[in-house]
Amino acid sequence: MTRPKVAFFSFGSCEGCQLQVLSAEDALPDLLRAVEIVNFREAVDERRDDYEVAFVEGSLVRPADVEQVQGIRKRARILVALGACACLGGVNAIRNRRSVAELAREVYGGRRDGVFTTLPDASPLSSAVLVDYELRGCPIDRDEFLEAVRSLAAGTVPVTPAYAVCVECTLRGTACLLERGVPCLGGVARAGCGAVCPAYGAPCEACRGCHDVPNFEALGEAFARHGMARAVAAEKLQLFNNYREVRETWERALPSPSGT
Amino acid sequence: MGARASVTVRHLTRIEGHGNLVVEIEDGAVRRCDLEVVESPRFFEVLLKDRPWDEAPRIACRICGICSVAHATASVQAVEAALGVVPGPRLRALRRLNLAGEWLQSHVLHLGFLMAPDAFGAPSIVPLAGSHPDLVKRVLRLKRLANEICRTVSGRHVMPVSYHAGWSGYWPQVAELEALQAGLAAARADVAAFVAAFGALAWPAVERATEQVAAVEDDGAYPMMGGPLRTTAGRAAAPSAYRELLEEYLVEHSASKHVRPAGERGGGGATIRVGALARYALAHDRLHPDAAAAARRLGLDPATTNPFDAVPAQVVELVHAHAEAERLVTALLADPAPEAPVPPRRPQGGEGVGIVEAPRGTLIHDYRIGPDGRVARANCVIPTSQNLASLEADLRVFAPTLLDRPAAEITHALEMLVRAYDPCISCAVH
């Protein structure tokens, strides 16, 4: 097992996933022994292009991002998308149903030339390049990241749970929020986070996307049974799963919320 | 070195987000000195619009991974102000504990990962692990402790999940608080070592007057959880009237808005500055005694405007945040039962401003919540936006003093100045 050269890159994002990497803390010395970091702008000055594994965070939001990620793809043997923005579009894609002109009007009073250029849609990396592995979550889970590095360094593939967040919620004994009328998406959402949100009093918002066999009709029914409109389920899914191709998976099954 | 020189650093390293430093020097004069913010906006103000208000803290915290607790806190306070919710004292203590954790996390990250390499002449923390293993060990240990504080209060540090108007989705168990108490006690030596390590360092001096701003709390505490804005020029404004003090404006070379003093004062290129140094200037007399002692030891003058003094100011605040966390954990342990939720007095909504002191400075979230329970308007004023004009002005003062040096050194010195401001560009553009 040789020590793979790895690089970190980020596009439109909060850089929280990279921070999760820095939060490896006690595992950092081991991590640095297991891999050689040749590019990590947030933490190191060195920048080299001879990486084998590229961890890429963030959505593609500028025209230049597309070129850059294609360049990364050419150089990297393995490209790993980090986090909801890179895997799904994430919160960035909430805006995708509005025009850039409208957005600029809202935030910059209509001015945008010279200030920034923006793609009409915030998109996941997979819209532009082949992604080898995805580490889901907003943010990624630090242990899952370390497990992925361990697997890749050993020469094999990381594993991702195929099942729902409800599984993890139930295993940790969290009382179900949905049963109390809170709009929780856990039943369709992909696990791996340890169901941290319900345990800390917030509904699951499917930041890891959906599990292998989501049943959106049944989700609507579950919402209705617990006193919420079916459209609330769609509205919640817009938070992280609003990128065009992701949205198509649930849009037909659920009535769209008014006004959005 | 000829008469012309230009320095362009694309994608500055060891800062959060994407920024380019562009400096053009001609005939010994600085012609251009811009910090280009090339990050594309994610339009968070629009993302918040039309969403149910309970989601606001969870969306807003995604503005920035490093200060997501500050964003969640500002956001939930804005929602509470709009709905007429006055959170109870223990809920405020819980949130303050989380913020203290984030300050600790952010200052340790900035000092240890981003500034220490400059200070000790290394390109990153990685080689430092070889040359200064003790310091690096302490950096990592303190960072883990900071993470543990936030995990205990809100499930995780990056994207906290427990924030709701008037209540907390989680209330730490006694055993968890006791574990924090033990961890904080054990970390005292690490904090002291930080003061010692940074006390020995010398930084350049850049002298330029600027108006410093912080949200100074009513109850006499060191600025953290927000309150009326005060400035070193003696101006003041209630949170809801922040616009009387601060004015956002657009510049050509930056996707981030800039901020200047509001009204005619903004006309003559006057700048403002927020952050550790501003808080220290305005409230150094409110520091925990240990932090005040550290300030004396570091020789930090409350009247200083040298941006590099932000480094010792952060060290002082790190001591304060640690002491504050210890105090709050003890207070929460004295009465560990969850506080009853406070219902909205104005469920039909209205306007609300939430202010906190993020590690990097004053952070303002300003919402209107409509009768449909949704966010109708949102505006976020970010510490880094408030500092950008000041940062550029300081670069213009600093650059001419470097002209006799080789280009690489000029670049490095200017980069150091940028880093001393601890800019967070993802935040600034949001």
Place this chain on the structure above:
Amino acid sequence: MPQVSMIPAPCRVLEALPQNAHDVRFVVEAPPLPAAAFAPEPGQFVMASLPGIGEAPFCVSALPGEGTAPGTFELLIRRTGRLTNLLTRLRPGETMYVRGPYGRRVDWERFEGASLIVMAGGLGLAPLRAFVRRALLRRDAFRRIDVMVGARSPDELLFKDELAAWKARRDDVHVRLIVDAAREGWGGRIGVITTLLDNFEGEVDGSHAFLCGPPVMYRHCLKRLLALGLYEGHLWLTLERRMRCGIGLCGNCQVSGHYLCQEGPLFSYRELRQLREAV
């Protein structure tokens, strides 16, 4: 029934012989068992693992002492995923972690005096190889032996040398090979394995047939063999299910309440027919 531990024993890889791009034949030192000797029967499997990566079931494809050195056995491992990516990279002298053997021990006396029909598709030859070796070792106990082997392409054929050696035994064992598609140089038959039954010259009456291969092959071969008049109690199939423990606990391999890891993976069609969702 005694409790069997899930703790594996380190076993040295003695030989690692790539068969093609993704299959590796391993000669492995048998696990040192304290009580009984490691004595698998044809059709049984072991759980093989790598620490920190995972564990999976693999059929024993050559039994200790049956054409192998005593104290050694063979596995044929195909690279398909997380664990097998790394198992197939093991070199001689390295270690895999093994426990077993598990699964039903088939009573061989019931086959004696009968003719045997062996049909293996692709990876299916891995377990069935142990049957053929056992039968050839006790050649006198059986009447006619037919071995039919199908593969996607000539490159995909497993144990080519051994197939050639069996072929060389002429009337001892009737070996016929077929591939789905072939490049030039393949002199043999092309098509799906069922076509080998089209003009089947062997004996059906009183024969036992052993089948292992992909699910499509099961469906077609089953039909053909039954149509030829084979008794369904003499038709043997090995089933694949996810197995996490191998010892009848984890439940992943359940079919109609039966734990295949203990009651199988070898079943007669007569038994299987009762079981919903089995084939």
Place this chain on the structure above:
Amino acid sequence: MRRQKAMDQEVYRFPRSRLGALIERLARDYRVVGPVRRGAEHAWADVGPGAELALDYPTTMLPPRQFFAPPRELLFRFRRGADGRYTCHEPEAERPVALLGVHGCDLTGLRVLRSFHESSCRDRVVTGRLDRAFILGLACWAPCTAEAFCRDMASLESEAPAALYAWDLGDVLLVKVLTARGREVLQDVTALEAATSDEQVALRHRLRVRHEAFPSHLRFPPDRLAVALEAAADDLLWEATADRCLSCGRCNLVCPTCTCFDVGDEGTLDGAAAVRFRRWTGCQVPGFSKVAGGRDFRPTRAQQLRYRVVRKGKYMPERYGMVGCTGCGRCIAHCPTHISIREIFRQVGGGGGAGAAA
């Protein structure tokens, strides 16, 4: 008859005020666990200062099996030696557990757990924990939830495997001794006073009233389920019900008689150590019936749902001698779309299977 029998054996008064003493006594030898209030719910948790035993609890989400086969359990650790080979190290046995206040359904659940592990599927770790446990059973006076149907599944009056079994009469509990160990513990904390005749009358009265409080939902005995489910194997009800299923797996995980698990590994980055653990899963959890290469042998939601139900009602009684459903109602109460095994049982058993009782 049964009620009579309760009185024949050793039944003693147990003043409620002695519960603290009982916990203290048990804590000497056991990790003491009971129902504890957590917000609006109750959960099994260690009892002691700050976590008060709540014997008046309705029921819990996770069943007591969590103490015998935990949701996630370390099987063993791998440690790499100097020669590069790993050795395996099993964790040490933990303190035995004392469970206080276990209802009839969950007592039955523990018996099912044992019957499973006494068949060919023997797990010495699980049975060892069951053997060493101390259990105080507790009679229910009314259905704990609207979903419970323990009376139908004949688990309401279960007492084994408890060491002591209690009827709660308010200030006093009447406690029946079922094992020698139970007697030993009881006499350490009480004077073994016989119930007064007033108390006996009160108990008889409560038992009579209780019988009325538990409605009958199924009009047939549970041993008819096997045949009924067989007859309904191809019923349309599976498809129709499964349309509402999220495949979230909660029904499996909350069930006191589910036993399936997944095995996984984790390790340190330097490869010096690794763990192998097991974790609850079930037939309605996506991926359960997959094999390498992605093929699924029970691919449809309807097949998966049917598998769970048929396993409880048919395979388990046939193989382990006990019906696999205790009627605790957890899988119904905690199903996001309220898919009801009771309703399915009712439909298939309503007289000859196929859709007869729509």
